[in-house]
Amino acid sequence: MTGSPLDGHRSTVVGAGSIGSRHRRVLEDLGSTVSVVSRRPEVGTHATIAEAVDATEPDYVVLATETERHLESIERLVDTGFRGRALLEKPAFDDVRPFPDLPFASVAVGYQLRFHPAVQRLRDEIAGSRVLSAQVRYGQHLPDWRPGRDYRSTVTAGPGGGVLLELSHEIDLVHWLLGAGTAVFGRTRRSGLLDIEREDLAVGVIELDTGGLVGLELNALDRRRNRTMTVTTADHFFHLDLVAGRLERDDEVLVPGPVERDELFADLHLATIAGAPGPCTPDEALEVLRTIRGLRST
Numbered sequence: 001m002t003g004s005p006l007d008g009h010r011s012t013v014v015g016a017g018s019i020g021s022r023h024r025r026v027l028e029d030l031g032s033t034v035s036v037v038s039r040r041p042e043v044g045t046h047a048t049i050a051e052a053v054d055a056t057e058p059d060y061v062v063l064a065t066e067t068e069r070h071l072e073s074i075e076r077l078v079d080t081g082f083r084g085r086a087l088l089e090k091p092a093f094d095d096v097r098p099f100p101d102l103p104f105a106s107v108a109v110g111y112q113l114r115f116h117p118a119v120q121r122l123r124d125e126i127a128g129s130r131v132l133s134a135q136v137r138y139g140q141h142l143p144d145w146r147p148g149r150d151y152r153s154t155v156t157a158g159p160g161g162g163v164l165l166e167l168s169h170e171i172d173l174v175h176w177l178l179g180a181g182t183a184v185f186g187r188t189r190r191s192g193l194l195d196i197e198r199e200d201l202a203v204g205v206i207e208l209d210t211g212g213l214v215g216l217e218l219n220a221l222d223r224r225r226n227r228t229m230t231v232t233t234a235d236h237f238f239h240l241d242l243v244a245g246r247l248e249r250d251d252e253v254l255v256p257g258p259v260e261r262d263e264l265f266a267d268l269h270l271a272t273i274a275g276a277p278g279p280c281t282p283d284e285a286l287e288v289l290r291t292i293r294g295l296r297s298t
Contacts, residue, residue: 004031005270012036012052014073015064016043017155018146019089023062026265032060049073053080060273064089064110067160075100087272091168092285094160096293099282108272108279111172111288115267115278118247118255122231122240123177125249129233131178131212136170136229138242139222142194152195156220162198163218164188164292171288172280173229174206174214180287181208183294191221204295216295 009032016038038044046052186204200220227242239248245257
């Protein structure tokens with residue numbers, strides 16, 4: 001009987017909120033021994049990054065603090081002398097800013113939807129094709145995002161939240177699947193229906209460098225969760241449904257779905273730990289933030 005993929009491996013997860021807890025669970029399921037840094041002693045094994053690195057000598061560190069604390073977390077990890085591989089939760093920061101000098105073996109940013117089988121198949125299908133247009137939409141009522149938690153206490157409702165940052169997976173997918181582009185139109189709104197500090201609705205248009213146009217809507221208002229991307233190329237029409245995990249090309253089902261969410265995180269971690277291609281790089285993550293800035297300012 002073969003062992004788990006990460007037997008003998010040591011990880012540290014910084015942050016014990018909903019996403020940090022998921023990272024911990026997935027890494028433990030892969031066989032890694034996981035320590036947790038948290039300001040809450042009842043959920044963390046260490047109070048500081050320095051303490052955790054000194055005590056456990058991890059091979060891999062996941063930074064899953066609040067978005068507005070990401071830069072501080074990176075700097076504190078650098079200060080420890082850590083030289084292994086690191087994963088920074090998405091979005092990289094709450095605005096465009098340079099990464100500090102990073103002495104780590106590698107750094108990736110946590111856009112795990114790149115590892116969705118339907119997304120990967122779509123990327124293969126449209127490679128080399130002329131993309132004429134695409135429509136990207138994600139809507140879900142914010143109180144339903146994290147069942148059992150008051151949404152007003154989550155990062156989404158705070159200064160590092162808003163739908164453009166919290167749902168930035170969709171913008172990463174535009175760049176990763178369709179290529180580079182520029183935001184040419186954007187509007188954001190805070191509807192007043194939710195008690196949050198930033199926008200709960202954003203719409204925009206991204207012009208691809210190849211000439212295609214992408215329409216985008218992200219919202220925290222829809223009472224029925226929906227997450228889709230349609231792509232029109234010179235030869236085909238593609239429909240990606242990320243709730244169902246399904247991809248269609250014209251009238252043919254290419255990937256039937258569904259897909260277990262934790263599998264995407266597992267594949268992201270394994271690729272990042274191996275230093276393999278595929279995970280979002282710091283430069284790519286900054287392109288996502290530049291697009292968000294453009295959507296907010298055009």
